[in-house]
Amino acid sequence: MERGAATGDESETRHVDSDGDTERRITHDEVVRFTSELIRFDTTNRGGGEGRERPAAEYVAELLTEAGLRPRLLESAPGRANVLARISGADPSAPALLVHGHLDVVPADPALWRVHPFSGEVHDGVLWGRGAIDMKNAVAMVVALVRSWSRTGRRPRRDIVVAFTADEEDSAAYGAGWLVREHPDLFAGCTEGIGESGGVTFHTETASGAPVRLYPIGAGERGTAWLRLTAKGTAGHGSKVNDDNAVSALAAAVARVADHRWPVRLTAVTRAAITEIASAVGVDPGLDAAGFDPDRHLDTALERLGEAASLVRPTVRNSANPTMLNAGYKVNVIPETAEAGVDGRVLPGGADEFRATLDTLTGDRVTWEYSHHSVPLSAPVDSPTFAAMRSALLTHEPDAHVVPYCMSGGTDAKQFSQLGVTGYGFVPLRLPPSLDYQALFHGVDERVPIDALRFGVGVLDRFLTTVE
Incomplete structure (x- = not known):
């Protein structure tokens, strides 16, 4: 009133x-x-x-x-x-x-x-x-x-x-x-x-089929690394042999970026997410098992989480997805310059590895730069603030499970x-x-x-x- x-x-x-x-x-x-x-x-x-x-x-x-x-x-x-x-x-x-x-x-x-x-x-x-x-x-x-x-x-x-x-x-x-x-x-x-x-219902189930309601709270973000790739070459007629073709050089670099398999990097937030989701659905992800190798065994561990694996799968690695291409103005003209856009995302602590990998993948013929760059984030999941968010959700949804997760975007x-x-x-x-x-x-x-x-x-x- x-x-x-x-x-x-x-x-x-x-x-x-x-x-x-x-x-x-x-x-x-x-x-x-x-x-x-x-x-x-x-x-x-x-x-x-x-x-x-x-x-x-x-x-x-x-x-x-x-x-x-x-x-x-x-x-x-x-x-x-x-x-x-x-x-x-x-x-x-x-x-x-x-x-x-x-x-x-x-x-x-x-x-x-x-x-x-x-x-x-x-x-x-x-x-x-x-x-x-x-x-x-x-x-x-x-x-x-x-x-x-x-x-x-x-x-x-x-x-x-x-x-x-x-x-x-x-x-x-x-x-x-x-x-x-x-x-x-x-x-x-x-x-x-x-x-x-964060704080939105995610419906999944246990291995036996019992329904489970998760409420993931964002406690991290991958950094944004939007990239511009540029290849320079020699302009010429499309009918002539050209070993300095900017489009060819760029296409090869873009293919290498797209095909690259980034190594697994488990941050503290993502490890906590996997552990707490696994507990909620009643499985053991095996992260602490003897001989556990993230690059060889993580995909199997995530499969045990069922549908909830989608909450963490995008944030166990850096990523770089080609999204844009721009070259030429006429089909029978080899252009001097070709450009591509790549949407890169970087885990907390992964910036140096990301830069070194892009240097290798683009090679000698292609340069790259950030068109937009922002830092990755990580927040403590054992803080009083996280506990207050968990408590507020459980007050209104007592049978739910509140878990941390890292956002794939920003x-x-x-x-x-x-x-x-x-x-x-x-x-x-x-x-x-x-x-x-x-x-x-x-x-x-x-x-x-x-x-x-x-x-x-x-x-x-x-x-x-x-x-x-």
Whole structure:
């Protein structure tokens, strides 16, 4: 119930407020409405500086202002807007906590969707649209929760800095990267942060077929290493023999990169993930067995995890996937230059090995450089903050298993790590087995159950008001 709202029966009001039904209903309604309305803002990020988050940022800033906060709307370039606000905690001596999410989304072709990707439609208990999972849902959950605190007078223990950013779906140059460089003072006191990609139901089963619900929390990220490969050669006529063909040199290098089998490197987070997932599904992965050789035996160990192996398989190695080719302008002309793009990802501690391997694979004829580079991350899984996230999830889902994992991709946590902020992936959602969460990221028909949003608000409330 809104503070100060008129009522004809004060005793009845106290009864309703005591069990929280009215406030819970308001918050649940708001999180659905805010997610839907945010989706209707087309904040598509096409890369290369092309994007416009400002209308969504203004909407969020207005909602936070109504909650009694004083948000700052910071524009890094025309239309590229970020929103920040600080919520005072009950313990001024405690370190601050960063809660961040991004306002931009990847492109969506309406012709491929069952509903328009920017409609924010709700039907059959499901909310549809680009950003329903990645990650306007999280922005809406945080805003709805902050407004609930304002209505009820509740406060988190720690100061909380909320940051809703531009440009996460590209390089973060107009969003978190710019904020870290130009406005570091706004994050004063923040030692830890939570962002996307964690705390979502993963359905699997034991070896005997019993259902198991995992909730992986992001405690690491592979670093981003987007590469530009360049080959130089001698231009000439396509009908003549040419032993200095840039296209041929580049193609050979790209094939070597694509075919390379990277060695297994088990980080502390991934080892913990394998161990805890194995315990949850009732198997022994054999990591501590005598003679265990990761390069020879890990694939067998992961097979014992069943479907849950997909949570860790992408993060046991560095990777480099060719994704782009650019050469020539006419079929009968051998070009002087050929270029390729490679999406590289690097494990914590794996940067030197990655660079040395790329030097070898590209050879003498091809040079390479970073077109975008960000560091890998690792966060402790035995911290009080991780324990508070685990507790918050188990309070709402007692029979579940909360496990750490390392993300195969990256988030804005990489940018905030430059300020000394330890990042976790934690946007809690309870999803049914029929919904493939991973396929919804950047996929067609992105959607989220309304019940999942309501679950997430409750878990976030528990975590943010109890974390020490």
